[in-house]
Amino acid sequence: MNGRGPGATDLAGGSALRLDSIPLLTVDELSGIALETVAAGGRIASLFAARTKGIEGVQIFAVLADDGRNLLSVARAAVEGDAFPALAPLCPQAQAFEREIAEQYGLVPEGHPWLKPLRYHASWTGRDAWGRKAGAPIPPGVGDFFRVEGDQVHEVAVGPVHAGVIEPGHFRFQCHGEKVFHLEIALGYQHRGIEAAMAGGPDKRSIHYAETAAGDTSVGHATAYAQVCESLATCQEPARAQALRGVALELERLANHVGDLGALSGDVGYQPSASYCGRIRGDLLNMTALVCGNRFGRGFVVPGGVGFDVGADRADELLRRLLAAERDTEVAVRLLWDNQSVMARLEDTGPISKGVALELGLVGPAARASGLARDVRFDQPTGIFRFVQIPVSTYDSGDVFARAFVRWLEIRQSIVFVRDLLGAVPSGGIASPLGPLAPDSLAVSLVEGWRGEICHAAITDERGRFARYKVVDPSFHNWAALAYAMRGQDISDFPLCNKSFNLSYCGHDL
Amino acid sequence: MLREILSRVKQGHRTMKFPAGPPPGMPDRYRGRPELSGGPCPEDCGACAEACPTGALEFDGGTRLDMGKCLFCADCASACPRGLIAFSQNYRMSARRRQDLIVAKGAETFELARALDKKLRRLFGRSLKLRQVSAGGCNACEADVNVLGTIGWDMGRFGIQFVASPRHADGLLVTGPITRNMELALRKTYDAVPEPKLVIAVGSCAISGGPYIDHGEVLNGADSSLKVDLYVPGCPPHPLTVLDGLLRLLGRIDGEEEP
Numbered sequence: 001m002n003g004r005g006p007g008a009t010d011l012a013g014g015s016a017l018r019l020d021s022i023p024l025l026t027v028d029e030l031s032g033i034a035l036e037t038v039a040a041g042g043r044i045a046s047l048f049a050a051r052t053k054g055i056e057g058v059q060i061f062a063v064l065a066d067d068g069r070n071l072l073s074v075a076r077a078a079v080e081g082d083a084f085p086a087l088a089p090l091c092p093q094a095q096a097f098e099r100e101i102a103e104q105y106g107l108v109p110e111g112h113p114w115l116k117p118l119r120y121h122a123s124w125t126g127r128d129a130w131g132r133k134a135g136a137p138i139p140p141g142v143g144d145f146f147r148v149e150g151d152q153v154h155e156v157a158v159g160p161v162h163a164g165v166i167e168p169g170h171f172r173f174q175c176h177g178e179k180v181f182h183l184e185i186a187l188g189y190q191h192r193g194i195e196a197a198m199a200g201g202p203d204k205r206s207i208h209y210a211e212t213a214a215g216d217t218s219v220g221h222a223t224a225y226a227q228v229c230e231s232l233a234t235c236q237e238p239a240r241a242q243a244l245r246g247v248a249l250e251l252e253r254l255a256n257h258v259g260d261l262g263a264l265s266g267d268v269g270y271q272p273s274a275s276y277c278g279r280i281r282g283d284l285l286n287m288t289a290l291v292c293g294n295r296f297g298r299g300f301v302v303p304g305g306v307g308f309d310v311g312a313d314r315a316d317e318l319l320r321r322l323l324a325a326e327r328d329t330e331v332a333v334r335l336l337w338d339n340q341s342v343m344a345r346l347e348d349t350g351p352i353s354k355g356v357a358l359e360l361g362l363v364g365p366a367a368r369a370s371g372l373a374r375d376v377r378f379d380q381p382t383g384i385f386r387f388v389q390i391p392v393s394t395y396d397s398g399d400v401f402a403r404a405f406v407r408w409l410e411i412r413q414s415i416v417f418v419r420d421l422l423g424a425v426p427s428g429g430i431a432s433p434l435g436p437l438a439p440d441s442l443a444v445s446l447v448e449g450w451r452g453e454i455c456h457a458a459i460t461d462e463r464g465r466f467a468r469y470k471v472v473d474p475s476f477h478n479w480a481a482l483a484y485a486m487r488g489q490d491i492s493d494f495p496l497c498n499k500s501f502n503l504s505y506c507g508h509d510l
Numbered sequence: 511m512l513r514e515i516l517s518r519v520k521q522g523h524r525t526m527k528f529p530a531g532p533p534p535g536m537p538d539r540y541r542g543r544p545e546l547s548g549g550p551c552p553e554d555c556g557a558c559a560e561a562c563p564t565g566a567l568e569f570d571g572g573t574r575l576d577m578g579k580c581l582f583c584a585d586c587a588s589a590c591p592r593g594l595i596a597f598s599q600n601y602r603m604s605a606r607r608r609q610d611l612i613v614a615k616g617a618e619t620f621e622l623a624r625a626l627d628k629k630l631r632r633l634f635g636r637s638l639k640l641r642q643v644s645a646g647g648c649n650a651c652e653a654d655v656n657v658l659g660t661i662g663w664d665m666g667r668f669g670i671q672f673v674a675s676p677r678h679a680d681g682l683l684v685t686g687p688i689t690r691n692m693e694l695a696l697r698k699t700y701d702a703v704p705e706p707k708l709v710i711a712v713g714s715c716a717i718s719g720g721p722y723i724d725h726g727e728v729l730n731g732a733d734s735s736l737k738v739d740l741y742v743p744g745c746p747p748h749p750l751t752v753l754d755g756l757l758r759l760l761g762r763i764d765g766e767e768e769p
Contacts, residue, residue, distance in 0.1 A: 120691055121727065140691040160695045163674035165642040165656040167649060168692060189691045192646045193727035204563040208581055208721040215648025215746070259653075272514050276521050278660035285657075286537065293539030296650045298745065299583055308539065331517045338513060506648045 008033050008064060008073040014382050016231045016443040019052055019459065022076050027060065027084045030077035034062050037073075038091055042066040043361045045446065046455045047087075047097035049079070049105045050468035053440065053461060058105050058125075060084065061470075063444050063457060067379035074444065079107055082127060086112040093361030096476060102129035104195075116143055119188035119509050124196065141170040141186040148174035148181045156491060160189045167505035175491055183486040183494075185479055190509035198469035202229060202303070202437070206466075210456075211298055214473050214507030219245070219252045219288075220449030221471070221507075222301035224456040227382055227445035229303035232437035232460060237383070239426035241305030246384035247318075247421055248288060248297050248306075250414040253450035254325070255284035257365075257407040257414075260502050261333055264404050267496045268345040276332035283325050287318055305431025315422045322422075326415050333408055346401035350485035350497035353398055362481050364452020364474045365410065366501055368394045369402035376448035385448075390417050400500040437464040449474060451504065473507030525664045529763050533601070533750055540748070541582045541597035544575050546615040548594040561589035564714070564723050577603055577743040578611040578717035578731075604742045604755025608733065611717070611743055623740055625761030630706060634680055635760050637669040640710070641679035641703065645696050646728055647686030650746040651713035655683060657749050670756055676700075681708030684736070687715040687728035693735065700736055710740040710759075712752060717741050 007029055009022045025033075034044060046063040061076045086109035087094035098109035099118040106127030109115065115129070120140040123129070132138065141160065153176050160168035168189040174182040194209045210225035211218040223245055230237055237245075262277025285295035292300035292308045299307050310318070336342050352362070357370035367374045375392040377385045393409035395402040439462050447454045452474030461467040482501045486494060526534055536542065551573055559569040566579035567586055575586070575595070587595040594615075602622055605611050610621040625631060644652050658665040659672065673679050676699045688696060700709070711732040714720035719730035732738050742755045757763040 139694070160692065161641075161643055161676075161699050165644075165652050165659075165672055167644045167647065167652065168695060189695065190644075190646050190686070190689060191691055191727055192687060192689050192722045193725045197722075197725060204561065204585065205721055208563055208583070212648040212650070212721055212745075215650030216653055218650070272517060275661045276517070278657070279521075279524055279662045282657055282660060282662055289537040289540065291539075293537055293541050294582075295654065295748070296746065298581075299541075328521060331520050335513060335517055504649065505644075506646070 008075040011063075011072045011074055011444050014227065014231055014445060016234070016438055016441045017074070019440045019442055022074060022442065024055065024059070025075060025077040027077045027079060030060060030062055030075050031085065031087050033075050034064060034087060034094070035091055037064045037066060038093070040066065041068055041358075044091070044093050044097065045072070045453065046444070046457055046470055046472045047094055047101070048457070048468070048470040049101045049107065050459050050470075052459060052467060058107060060101065061442075061457070063455060065380065067374055070379055072380055072444065072446070074442065082106065083108040083110050085110050088112050092359050092480070093477065096480065114146070117188065119191040121188070121191055140188045145172045145184050146174070146182055150176070152176060153181070169505050171494070173486070173491055173494075178490045178492065180486045180489050180491050180494075183483045185483055187479070187505060187508050190506040192510070194510040195469055195471060199466050201466045201469070207302065213471055213510060214475070214504040215296060216256060217252065217449045217451065217454065217473070217504070217507065219248045219297040219301060220447050220454050222297070223249060223383070224445045224447040224454045226301050226303045227447070228443045228456045228458045229434060229437065231443035231445065232441055232458065232464070233435045234438070235304055235432050235434050237305045237432055238429045240428045241430050242383040243421055243425050244306045244310055244430065245301055246388070247310070247418050248291060248300050249447070250418050251284060251288050251291075252297060254411060254414050254418075255281050255288070256450040257411050258284060258329055260407055260499065261336065261404060263499050263502070264346070264400070264496065265336055265342065267499050268342055270336070270339065270342050273332045273335050276328060280325055280328050280332060283321065287321050290314065290318060302431060304434040305429070307431070309430050310422075310425065315425065319419060319422055322415060322418060329411060336404070343401065345496065346404055347397070347399060349400040349493050350489055350500060351397065351399040352481055352485050354396070356484060357398065357481070360480050360484065361477050363477045364448070365403055365406045366478050366481055367452065368392065369406045370398035371396035376446045376453050380446045382445065382447070384421070388417065388421065390414070400496055403500040439464045451475060451502070452478065471510055473504055475503035475507045478503055479508060524662050525667070526662060529757060536599050536601060536748070536750070540599055541584050543598050543600040543603050544577065544580065544613050545596050545598050546573055546575060546594060546613060547596070548592060548615070551594070555591065557589040557591060558586035558595055561585040564718070564721060573615045575613045576611060576718070577613060578608060578741060579714060579720070579723065580743060581714055581721060581745040601748055601751045602754050603744065603747070603751055604740055604758060606740060608738070608741060611741055623755055623758040625764065626759055631761050633706070634708070638681070638756070638760060639671050639673045639679050640681055640683045641676045641699060642672055642683045642685070643696050643699050645684060645686040645692035646689035646722070647713065647715060651685040651715070654746050654749045655685065655712060655752055658753055663749060663753060665753065665756075668757065668760065668762060676702035677704070679703050679707070681710060681739070682736070683710045683712055684716045684732040685712050687719040687722045687725075687730065688732055688734055689728050693729060697735060708739045709736045710742065710756070711738045712742045713747060714743060714745045717743060720745060
């Protein structure tokens with residue numbers, strides 16, 4: 001009926017599922033379902049290992065999204081022994097997920113084409129996929145890197161500490177002259193153990209882990225966390241809270257998109273837009289601070305609703321500031337598109353074709369810039385987005401320009417959305433009591449953060465505590481695209497390509 | 511070119527007057543320097559310490575709040591049955607010594623960051639070049655440190671600048687809880703900065719580990735491996751808190767009064 005084989009269970013309407021209602025498949029069956037979904041235009045939203053009560057060994061859970069049909073489903077399989085056949089050779093978007101499973105649980109995805117650690121930490125189970133001795137140091141970024149051999153081919157290594165005020169990561173380029181043949185990215189420097197620490201929760205730190213999973217996406221991750229809790233507690237957050245969460249999420253998108261356009265402008269050496277956008281971004285952050293006292297939205301989203309109300313006066317002030325920011329942004333961004341020397345640097349730089357975007361399972365503006373109409377707010381709506389829809393903004397050239405231009409289109413859509421919503425916030429309370437979480441259940445929540453799809457999944461134990469909490473930041477899907485975009489490009493264009501994705505290191509490393 | 515000139519006219523001059531003029535207004539819901547008021551708490555209470563996610567509150571006769579661990583979530587203020595904890599509008603929180611970040615009950619004065627000694631001020635007072643190292647930071651501290659370089663704040667006015675190499679730097683500005691995976695890189699970056707050098711820890715992570723306190727993956731802040739010269743609390747600190755701290759360190763602001 002829905003193009004999926006039997007075995008995958010619908011996650012209809014974001015409600016939690018009892019674990020025993022999810023059939024336990026073999027890994028081959030699970031792989032078959034995942035491949036079928038991907039072949040039909042779907043994608044892997046999350047793929048992770050977990051242990052649950054009453055079932056021997058480790059299971060693999062796959063959260064599969066079929067955006068065209070607005071379907072989200074989950075399947076699970078029991079892994080027998082210490083290894084399982086890898087999906088990655090047939091389905092590249094599984095590659096990082098399978099490396100993660102290997103690192104966290106010590107299971108070997110057999111046939112994985114490039115089985116390296118992802119975050120460089122010790123396994124959670126004592127079993128090691130690489131046969132390293134227990135307690136031996138695991139230095140980050142150390143190990144094999146893909147090498148291109150040949151006359152005059154040279155290697156350029158950058159990071160973990162970079163030149164700007166940015167997070168750490170290691171980039172290894174294989175170059176011939178200025179031309180990049182291959183880029184390999186090693187992350188993990190920001191690993192601070194969020195997923196492991198979420199287990200046993202929810203507790204008083206859980207929301208802070210969500211808010212700082214990627215601190216520039218505090219509202220997005222906190223909303224995903226709150227929705228997981230609400231699904232498990234069968235708690236309906238009030239309509240007013242849903243609307244205000246929507247406002248905060250779009251303000252977060254606005255601030256970051258405007259900031260990114262300014263940073264891209266700076267990277268091509270065009271100062272006017274860089275200066276203006278840098279400041280306007282601050283004005284937008286200050287709007288979030290007007291809502292909740294913190295420029296990054298800390299404390300705003302709470303399980304059950306929101307922590308702060310926005311009354312009529314505050315809404316009016318937000319609208320006044322939004323109008324000013326809109327006018328300033330229009331002037332600042334138009335300069336970019338009207339300037340040929342800027343456009344010459346953006347166009348045809350770092351292209352990702354639609355086919356590659358599909359294969360890598362890209363999300364967010366990066367996917368939409370390659371022509372994929374993929375947006376959780378539209379395809380898998382939750383909260384306010386079930387009632388108010390934001391048209392999906394796409395472009396088809398897949399280059400740095402497309403990634404910039406899609407942001408601009410989204411800025412305009414978000415402004416309209418925030419303005420309409422602030423003019424008509426539903427009345428009522430701002431939070432409902434959460435109540436206890438359902439035991440032995442699974443809940444998944446998707447939120448379209450400004451970088452793309454944020455996926456949180458929680459499995460509870462018999463007491464309703466998190467037995468496993470899985471976070472997927474949009475960057476997790478998209479880092480491979482940055483490496484791909486650099487192929488055949490000049491190495492001097494790396495900062496520009498990098499900024500056009502502006503991926504999160506901490507969101508990946510967790 | 512004409513468009514650029516017109517846009518410049520429309521956007522106007524935006525650099526703030528601070529510190530010569532008033533600081534930018536803080537939002538009414540801003541949660542700044544915490545204040546603990548009232549007499550002794552009932553011995554059997556401790557609701558604040560119970561509510562705190564990071565153990566920033568100590569409740570053993572006299573309640574104390576460690577701003578170095580505080581996430582400024584105000585869960586303690588909501589939990590206090592007598593409403594004795596408040597987060598004020600005061601953005602000035604930076605300190606030179608770790609113990610100066612501890613707010614005691616009823617304390618009316620606190621030790622804000624003092625200026626560097628004369629010799630260092632002569633070296634850095636008009637030109638302070640910093641290398642930023644994020645060691646597990648969530649990109650909120652990084653973003654709001656970066657914002658000081660935008661035209662609104664224009665930190666360059668004071669000769670403060672972020673530079674691309676530790677060899678060009680007078681010190682490090684560290685964010686994040688210092689992950690084990692960044693320990694070596696941080697150490698190497700520090701070693702590459704010529705003497706004399708400063709270390710500035712920005713955000714509760716860099717001071718104490720923040721939300722990640724006592725995780726095996728982190729080292730609970732910069733002073734686990736480096737001598738810290740300036741602590742800037744917050745999660746993340748408001749850019750004004752960071753700028754205030756830097757200007758105090760350089761002796762360009764002192765005292766409590768608004769300029």
